[in-house]
Amino acid sequence: EMVGFVGLGGINNHLFDYEDSLQSEDTSPNVANAMMSFMIRGIFSDLRFPYAHFPCSSINGKQLFQIFWKAVYRLERMGFK
Numbered sequence: 001e002m003v004g005f006v007g008l009g010g011i012n013n014h015l016f017d018y019e020d021s022l023q024s025e026d027t028s029p030n031v032a033n034a035m036m037s038f039m040i041r042g043i044f045s046d047l048r049f050p051y052a053h054f055p056c057s058s059i060n061g062k063q064l065f066q067i068f069w070k071a072v073y074r075l076e077r078m079g080f081k
Contacts (some may be wrong), residue, residue: 018077033057036064040080051075 032055040049052071 033043036067038068040075 031051034056036054036059038051038053040047040051042048054067
């Protein structure tokens with residue numbers, strides 16, 4: 001007998017939805033036509049580091065705002081200021 005978690009949260013649900021959409025013949029997956037990148041660049045040093053990349057087909061200001069400030073928050077927690 002196996003006992004374990006059934007719902008593993010948001011990412012698990014997204015993966016299940018994606019798998020279902022691939023098995024359906026009616027829909028085709030969205031294809032990205034752009035790459036959104038966040039890059040760290042030092043002001044007083046030669047630091048240049050690509051922090052994150054997100055393939056996307058479109059993005060609105062509300063989505064960009066949330067992603068940007070989450071990246072800033074995580075970078076500050078790692079010691080970048």
